[in-house]
Amino acid sequence: MKVIEIDGLSKSYKNRKAVDGISLTVAKGEIFGIAGPNGAGKTTIVECASGLRRRDGGTLRVLGLDPWNDRRALLQRIGVQLQEAALPDAIKVGEALRMYASFYDRPADWRKLMDEWGLADKERAGFAGLSGGWKQRLFIALALVGDPEVVFLDELTTGLDPSARRMTWGLIRDMRDRGISVVLVTHFMDEAEALxxxxxxxxxxxxxxxxxxxxxxxxxxxxxxEDAYFALTGGGTE
Structure with missing residues (x-):
């Protein structure tokens, strides 16, 4: 079963074509990676697929819905974590989860989610005081609080130390094990190969x-x- 079907997707910004006729499919229950150098169009693909940006051309279906025309219905069924995501410094972990849960018609139990992702001891901790690894753990929990069928993760492990990266990989595998389809944007080839x-x-x-x-x-x-990436693209991952 295909949860995402993209055919001929195009998107331009002024005179620059960010996405030029891309076609992709993502199957239910898989981790699908999108890799490429900066400016390759990776984030634009995710923003169009998640209903956050309107495409210029092509057809796009996520869970059978048009991401732009049906975006309110779609946003109730997906989770999104973009690269530039941030929270107010003073907001507490529990407050953030409770607030995000209020956005959904049928949210997951945010307290249970907090326990499952090891955040119970951080419930009253402020966002600014969290380490990079704990912030990413919170971001994943926030992406899951709507009980999604598909989750989009954009450069989730950038800036993390090796230990925190490995921990985050485990969390992503856990999502797949729960039956969630994951679209993972990354420029780390070891990450793409592992996940x-x-x-x-x-x-x-x-x-x-x-x-x-x-x-x-x-x-x-x-x-x-990684060697194949260089051979196929003739360039770096950055």
């Missing part, structure tokens, strides 16, 4: 290659996914 069932490598608004980590490694005639 993703399939990956689309994009560049200049187009899909350069798509497949499992093993298939992409073979396509690049390389020993690792």
């Amino acid at each position: 993703c069932d399939r990956i689309a490598i994009v560049g200049e608004g187009r899909v350069i290659a798509e497949g499992s980590p093993r298939e992409l490694t073979a396509a690049g005639k390389s020993a690792s996914l």
Whole structure:
């Protein structure tokens, strides 16, 4: 079953085409990675698919809904964590979860979610005082508080130390184990290889290659996914 179907998606900003005819599908219960250099169109794809930005062309269905025309209904069924996400410094963990839960018609039990993601001891902690790893744990809980079927995560582990990154990887795997489909935007090839069932490598608004980590490694005639990335794109991950 396909939870996301994108066909010929295009989006421009002034005279620059950020996304140029991209077509992708995401299956139920998989972690689908979108990788590519800065400016490749990764975040624009996620913003269009999650109903946060209007596309210029192409067709797009998420859970059978048009993300822009049906965005209120869609936002009740998805979770989104964008790269530039932030919370007020003074807001407490419990307050943030309670507030986000109020946005949904049928939210998950935010207190149970707090327990499940190890945040119970941080309920009264202010956002500013959390380490990077705890902030990301909170962001994941916030993305799940609406009890979503699909979650979009954009560069979730950027800036985290190795220990916090590995912890976050475990949380993402837990989402999939719960039956949630995950779209993961990343520029870390080790992360994509460790987590993703399939990956689309994009560049200049187009899909350069798509497949499992093993298939992409073979396509690049390389020993690792990172080497394949360089071979396929001719550029860096930054």
